[in-house]
Amino acid sequence: MTTQLDPITFEVLRNTFTAACNEMAVTVAKTAYSTPVNEGNDFATAVYSPHGKLVSQGEHDLPAFVGLTMLTVPEVMHAIGVENMAPGDIYMINDPYIASTHCNDIHFIKPVFDGDVLVGFTSCTAHWSDVGGVVAGSLNVQARSHFEEGVRIPALTLYKRGVLNNDIVAVLLHNMRQSWERLGDLNAQVAAVRAGASRIELLVKRYGRQDVLDAMEETQNYSERMARAAFASLPDGDYDAEDRIDQDVFTGEPKTIRLKLTIDGDHALFDLTDTDGPAQSGINCTIAATTSAVFIGLAAILPPMPINSGVMRAIEIKAKRGSLVWAQPPVGISGLAITSMDVTMGVTMLALGQANPERAIGLPSAIVNSTFAGNDPRPGFDAPFINYLWAFGGMGGARDHDGGNNIASPYSASATNIPCELQERRYPVLYHRYQLLVDSGGPGCSRGGLGLDQTIEPYQEGTLSNITNRERFGPSGIFGGGEGWTARVVGNPETEQERDLGTFVVNVPVGPGEVLSFWSNGGGGYGTAFERPLERVVEDVKDGYITEAAARSQYGVVVREIDRRRIEYEVDEAATAELRKQMRAAAGGC
């Protein structure tokens, strides 16, 4: 569609849509009760056209929500019926199989009206700390069906013309833990979509309905043009990639996701049809999450562009209904974020990386998702608690630089670390360590970033549930780069009582007094390690990122310590040249 909008007004409106999202984000972050939301930024906000197309998302949003929110509003329009929508309505949904990720991610959607004309939607998605099910925190990797994972909410009208359907709230709160927190989350999200809607109403008032609608459309056209230009700049062809989830915990076998990417002119086809069938445990991916995963992978490798439904026009995603990447009810899905969704993002990055080596990176760490839950009897608490903690890890190495240490993966780029001090204040835990894991980054010409050693000691007994991938298979390197370290969750590390707690477990009794370590992955390396410039290897030794032993065994660099306290090291250049020669020969003489 061509538009009459002048470029200045277009840019003003386009950025204002984003500003409306940011305002919603501030609202939810400042008022929600769930720690993952108010401290962890595990939320998203968006503005949609009256056709349910994504126009804009907030700049602080969780990337994981991007693709899926494109499916959320159309589903709500379908289920509620546009003709039934009215000012004052607010809709609610979390149904994974149609429009979302796991049940924790709750979407609130408000239609925006100019008089009686629908001019768009605002939405706010946030991760509630608990939505019921077997595991406190609702991440149940051992679920065989969604009945074990928490409350599934179809699209429904929470507010009808401004009147709350109290009975809905009552049912939800009776089936979720810490229901007072849930009520706070609900009210925060209601406030957010109302704040966003009032911004859009103001825009309509100031610029006129038609200009706003045109700008919504043109924002998508703009992103479509950028996406098409990006694909056109890549060589046409087929690019295959595959990666594995460690295990379906009920069979012990890995599950494989296979992508065939076809770039054809200004268009790309992401074909996932050769992916494995459904898993028996809660690691299946919903189609909404699969769509998000493709978007995140694409956003990580292609040049920056505003992500909205316009980008969708430049790509096609194919998958088999009922397969691992298109879950059908009632298969378990609550662990998808760290497993199938993360791996789908990974294969997208790997395939696009082949087409675009200058912007390619090794695979990032999987997030360590753990929930420590129990009852805190200390005076002043005397309440059940759900301490949800995630650990970031190493980013993959890129052509021009090493992977970032201990940062969120592209998948959760907006999420922030929840400070130890705050965790200790809210929950009965004491932090022993929060430090980089030496040698964990995948070796490469550009090294993968380092993983994180997070070690805590609970004051109270409780239960631990983990959903974390890459305990068996570390994040792959590319172009000859090595794998990052695998992840582990360990009780009483480096003592005689040391035990592997595993990363696919639910409700394991722990503590008090048992020290718990969460070790996340290093990122995958880029290019062969023995091509890494000597001085960068020495610098890594000086920084404590790698040991002297690893410098020798992985990089073929013989480093000698002169004075450790003064950080003085020297390279034995002759020994290094000899060692690297041997390594090149062993690698096939390249």
Add this chain to the structure above:
Amino acid sequence: MSPAAVDPITFEVLRNAFSAVCNEMALVVAKTAYSTPINEGRDFAGTVYDRNGKLVAQGETDLPAFVGLTMLTVPEVIRAIGRDTMRPEDIYMINDPYVASTHCNDIHLVKPIFHEGELVAFTSSTAHWSDVGGVAPGSLNCRARSHFEEGVRIPALRIYREGELNKDVLAILLHNMRESWERVGDLNAQVAAVKAGEARLQALIAKHGADTVLATMEEVQNHSERLARASWELLPDGVYESSDRVDMDIHTGEPKVIRLKLTIAGDHAIFDLTESDGPAESGINCTIAATTSAVFLGLASILPPMPMNSGIMRTIEIKARRGSIVWAQPPVAISGLAATSMECTIGCVVQALSEALPERGAATPFSVLNTVFAGFDTRPEFQSSFINYVWGFGGLGAVGTHDGANVAGSPYTASTQNIPAELQERRYPVLWRIYECLQDSGGPGRSRGGTGLRQYVEFPYVAGTISCIGDRERFGPPGIFGGREGATAGLVVNHGTEQARDIGIFSVNEPAGAGESITFWSAGGGGYGDPLEREPERVVEDVRDAYISLAAARSQYGVVVREIDRRQLQYTIDEAATDALREEMRAQR
């Protein structure tokens, strides 16, 4: 209006009419609900309440287990919804175990009845939905640690507001329960039932006048109160103590004990359960509503017959400790209560009352085995998921004048029916091989306990999962006055083969392959009186009927029976040997 205003004839007509209203509600539910436990198993209740939520009448074919608890349901609905906001076309829904119900499967619909703008009564329908979500298909999850693993918990809410269905609430419920098409059928059946009940009540009001009907609702309760007080008067004043054990809290392996101190003082009784154990970690905690029901069931099975309603409540007091095993507080798990803590509470009441009234006393009955086989039926004509919920009847406790019934519903579930094997085979991928009285399972006694039931079911077509919640796998139902325990219950996969797996009766989602089978048997009832005093002729009759074996006749009853011709059922008693054996057995005590 004073109760005296109702003449005795009208009173009897209306009192029975209230029951008829309930029976009609029951019929509506039985004929239209989709859940097999409801339409075939009769696991439901229809009830009429006065304007204050006091129970006036229940159906004659209702599940007894629902009696006491439905006394709590309507008052909770009144409290939560607010009497002033109730409207004629409203229908309320609730299953919240902790305030007003048993396990989450039991769904209550409650309809307010108005006359000339005034709230005058309520009708209610309770039914066991085959599934309400949670980990175990069928929602009976004895391993649950909290209600979050047991299914959807529904606080008192308006499922219909002034005639308009709250579609969004229904949508949430259906998205969180298995076989949701069946659930819609169950809901509609219950809606039809409470409306049918209202129509009948309105007809009674039209015919007899509101004043007379309301006065009779009050007088019906006074009547039962008088009957109950007369019963208590009959019994000797005193303190009667009893206790019973749930086999185990599956997460600790330890039994849980329920202790009752019954005090009868004149025309009043106190059931004091405060010495019962603390909460269990698994799904065997009892809700206060179920505990109340258990007390009612126990007294109904021992005291002379009387119409059960809130009038009886005025003559008794139930004491318990909040948070204990008989008064569960959220979020402790409760889905297995019906087979465990609730039955043991009944057992305690039966024991204590039996001591006070030996001539109506009874030994303890079996506990119900709730077994669920679930999966996906891949056969071409089915192609759908299934939940095959099977309960096993068992042996009743013996009483002074006769043996316990074999393979009967317990007092707790007296109204329920066996679901025919043929129907099970038609609806589910199962094949019934054995459904028989289990020999030697009745507790020996002067009156013998009833025999348990053995069932052997094959899964010839598809794989699935098995869940079971029962009790009395370790401790059989106690006998009384010298009678012995009934035999214990059990559940074994591939029984009698090399692939046998004893998964027991506290199991959740145990895999069963196509071609495997389960054998499960319920407990026999406890015996009454000394088995050595049982007439040898009755022992030999039991041998003829195959209720007991020759060996048991000798070892349990001290009766030496000789087989003459088994096919012709000819046996004879060796009287000399019997006398000698019984003397020796008495001497060994």
